Amino acid sequence: MSVAGNHGPLLKPAKLNTATAVEIADMNKWYGDFHVLRDINLKVMGGERIVICGPSGSGKSTMIRCINRLEEHQSGRIFVDGVELTADLKKIDEVRREVGMVFQHFNLFPHLTVMDNCTLALIWVRKMPKKQAEEVALHYLERVKIPEQANKYPGQLSGGQQQRVAIARALCMNPKIMLFDEPTSALDPEMVKEVLDTMVELAHDGMTMLVVTHEMGFARQVASRIVFMDEGQIVEANVPEEFFAHPQHERTKLFLSQILR
Amino acid sequence: MTMAEGDLAVAELAFVRRTNIAPRPPPAAMTGAVGWLRENLLSTPFNVGLTIVIVLLLAWAVPELVKFLLIDAVWSGTDRDACLESVQHREIGACWPFVWERLPYFIYGSYPIPQRWRVDVFLAMLAIGVVWLLWLNAPRRDLGAIYFFVILPIASFILLTGWAAIGLQPVDTVLWGGVLVTIVVASVGIVVSLPIGILLALGRRSHMPAVRTLSVIFIEFVRGVPLVTVLFMAGVMLPLFVPEQLSPDKLVRALIGIAIFASAYMAEVVRAGLQAIPKGQYEGAMAVGLRYWQMMRLIILPQALKVTIPNIVNTYIGLFKDTTLVFIVGIFDLLRTIEVARIDPKWATPVTSTTGYAVAAIFYLVFCYGMSRYARAMEARLAKSDRR
Ligand SMILES: Nc1ncnc2c1ncn2[C@@H]1O[C@H](COP(=O)(O)OP(=O)(O)OP(=O)(O)O)[C@@H](O)[C@H]1O
Ligand SMILES: [Mg+2]
Numbered sequence: 001m002s003v004a005g006n007h008g009p010l011l012k013p014a015k016l017n018t019a020t021a022v023e024i025a026d027m028n029k030w031y032g033d034f035h036v037l038r039d040i041n042l043k044v045m046g047g048e049r050i051v052i053c054g055p056s057g058s059g060k061s062t063m064i065r066c067i068n069r070l071e072e073h074q075s076g077r078i079f080v081d082g083v084e085l086t087a088d089l090k091k092i093d094e095v096r097r098e099v100g101m102v103f104q105h106f107n108l109f110p111h112l113t114v115m116d117n118c119t120l121a122l123i124w125v126r127k128m129p130k131k132q133a134e135e136v137a138l139h140y141l142e143r144v145k146i147p148e149q150a151n152k153y154p155g156q157l158s159g160g161q162q163q164r165v166a167i168a169r170a171l172c173m174n175p176k177i178m179l180f181d182e183p184t185s186a187l188d189p190e191m192v193k194e195v196l197d198t199m200v201e202l203a204h205d206g207m208t209m210l211v212v213t214h215e216m217g218f219a220r221q222v223a224s225r226i227v228f229m230d231e232g233q234i235v236e237a238n239v240p241e242e243f244f245a246h247p248q249h250e251r252t253k254l255f256l257s258q259i260l261r
Numbered sequence: 262m263t264m265a266e267g268d269l270a271v272a273e274l275a276f277v278r279r280t281n282i283a284p285r286p287p288p289a290a291m292t293g294a295v296g297w298l299r300e301n302l303l304s305t306p307f308n309v310g311l312t313i314v315i316v317l318l319l320a321w322a323v324p325e326l327v328k329f330l331l332i333d334a335v336w337s338g339t340d341r342d343a344c345l346e347s348v349q350h351r352e353i354g355a356c357w358p359f360v361w362e363r364l365p366y367f368i369y370g371s372y373p374i375p376q377r378w379r380v381d382v383f384l385a386m387l388a389i390g391v392v393w394l395l396w397l398n399a400p401r402r403d404l405g406a407i408y409f410f411v412i413l414p415i416a417s418f419i420l421l422t423g424w425a426a427i428g429l430q431p432v433d434t435v436l437w438g439g440v441l442v443t444i445v446v447a448s449v450g451i452v453v454s455l456p457i458g459i460l461l462a463l464g465r466r467s468h469m470p471a472v473r474t475l476s477v478i479f480i481e482f483v484r485g486v487p488l489v490t491v492l493f494m495a496g497v498m499l500p501l502f503v504p505e506q507l508s509p510d511k512l513v514r515a516l517i518g519i520a521i522f523a524s525a526y527m528a529e530v531v532r533a534g535l536q537a538i539p540k541g542q543y544e545g546a547m548a549v550g551l552r553y554w555q556m557m558r559l560i561i562l563p564q565a566l567k568v569t570i571p572n573i574v575n576t577y578i579g580l581f582k583d584t585t586l587v588f589i590v591g592i593f594d595l596l597r598t599i600e601v602a603r604i605d606p607k608w609a610t611p612v613t614s615t616t617g618y619a620v621a622a623i624f625y626l627v628f629c630y631g632m633s634r635y636a637r638a639m640e641a642r643l644a645k646s647d648r649r
Pocket of ligand 2: 060061062181182
């Protein structure tokens with residue numbers, strides 16, 4: 001599946017703002033005895049857009065969830081915007097304020113309206129007055145093109161609309177980094193595009209993004225680097241042209257042959 | 262080959278609809294009273310059987326009840342003679358003059374007669390609080406909550422136990438009884454058990470081993486012991502260990518016992534609700550930066566409690582009826598006052614006990630059914646707010 005290439009010129013090179021956004025160094029993680037992430041090293045500069053792909057169970061979700069500490073790592077170090085993630089709750093809060101996340105299953109709060117979904121964290125985490133929070137929320141709902149749905153409940157929206165609300169909810173916190181974990185794989189085919197379009201626009205605006213996805217069209221168009229994972233390891237990382245044209249590792253070749261028919 | 266417009270040629274392999282089928286009303290058998298009967302009472306042979314059994318049961322029970330409570334009932338009199346079988350009255354139903362005469366006792370127990378207005382004021386204040394809180398469209402429900410959870414308990418305590426300094430003569434709780442005690446015990450149990458139950462449920466799911474262990478021990482211990490035992494321990498055994506002047510009032514001890522017991526049950530009810538919340542809700546809340554208590558208060562508990570409402574109310578209904586067990590430690594709740602009154606020689610007749618128990622049954626039925634109906638209405642309303 002591919003994204004229509006009607007978004008103007010391809011986005012490259014990335015408008016790097018020299019600062020390191022995410023640095024993962026020799027990171028390992030186990031679930032019980034199961035060594036799920038092995039010696040992960042990854043450095044993401046501000047403004048870079050990393051697409052992470054790989055077979056199911058290879059640890060993609062686990063890796064990006066370590067970046068906002070939804071999962072804990074057992075060895076190695078992770079720095080997010082200069083802050084090291086440790087058991088220190090203050091640091092975790094600090095990182096989560098700077099990192100937005102979009103999930104496969106949206107994880108919107110079904111008992112709150114779209115507007116309240118978006119303003120909740122502004123009011124309780126950023127301590128913003130309600131009125132101002134609503135202005136911010138409306139701004140981002142406009143940006144994902146669904147301001148008219150503000151007073152509905154998530155259950156009343158289509159999957160694509162829900163995912164765009166989830167993106168708006170994350171953007172409201174004005175994050176420096178956005179994490180996406182298979183944002184389109186729970187969507188019906190006709191809704192994939194509206195979500196990818198939103199993400200492409202975000203990329204145009206210079207957002208630092210780490211995206212787990214199998215949408216290779218999106219990767220080709222937007223990624224500054226593609227990271228291929230298998231069995232808990234980073235097997236190959238390269239710029240999209242090279243990654244698709246000359247994959248180096250056998251497993252990468254196999255994966256690409258399966259995914260690009 | 263051509264086809265007439267709107268003509269569905271069965272043999273045709275390709276088909277294009279040319280006319281639109283207009284909607285038609287459903288067959289008459291599906292609508293109206295007949296339709297309702299068919300669908301709700303007679304849809305399967307089993308339902309037909311069930312309907313017949315229920316109709317027969319009602320046909321037997323309802324006339325008997327009406328006969329006893331109304332038709333054969335005695336409506337006036339001053340003592341037992343009015344409610345005895347006589348030549349004029351061959352069959353005797355409920356003895357209402359007995360209830361009428363003892364009604365103040367059923368409501369206030371032995372609360373001193375000149376002070377009973379204080380109980381009336383308390384009941385009125387409670388009613389206002391309940392309506393304010395439960396009526397979802399009431400104005401200023403935030404004030405209502407403060408009134409109910411802060412002002413009301415303090416005011417009620419002063420009002421009912423008395424405070425000589427402001428001219429309210431102290432009334433020993435030994436004198437309290439009847440509806441007053443039932444309502445006090447039930448309200449305290451209901452109001453205290455939910456917050457403590459929530460804390461215990463969260464404690465049981467906590468990642469901190471000490472918190473979790475303590476919660477589990479408390480919940481399992483209290484649930485493993487009958488309420489009568491908890492009350493008995495609180496009421497009878499506590500004074501054996503604690504010096505007289507430190508040992509709290511008998512009613513207070515019973516209240517503590519009930520609150521502990523109800524909280525343990527409520528904890529399990531709430532835990533079941535928490536388990537129904539998908540992991541994604543926690544992750545969504547954490548990812549936007551909410552702290553643990555914010556996440557619980559704003560995201561998890563509202564959803565968990567919503568799916569738990571039927572079970573919470575079920576627990577409340579059980580608790581309301583369980584309050585009758587406080588008689589075991591010598592407290593005169595409504596049922597106990599009826600028990601005492603029915604053996605009063607002044608009213609000793611064959612129907613006195615039945616009448617007294619009928620009053621108790623009606624009282625508990627009205628309250629429990631009221632709770633049940635309210636819960637249904639609330640569920641329906643919440644279901645409307647987020648249809649998924
Ligand atoms: N909480 C957990 N406990 C134990 N094992 C887990 C847990 N979560 C994930 N795993 C295992 O860790 C491995 C990596 O999981 P992860 O979800 O990161 O894979 P993924 O690359 O995102 O796969 P997918 O494409 O299916 O989402 C899998 O084998 C999975 O079974
Ligand atoms: Mg995954």
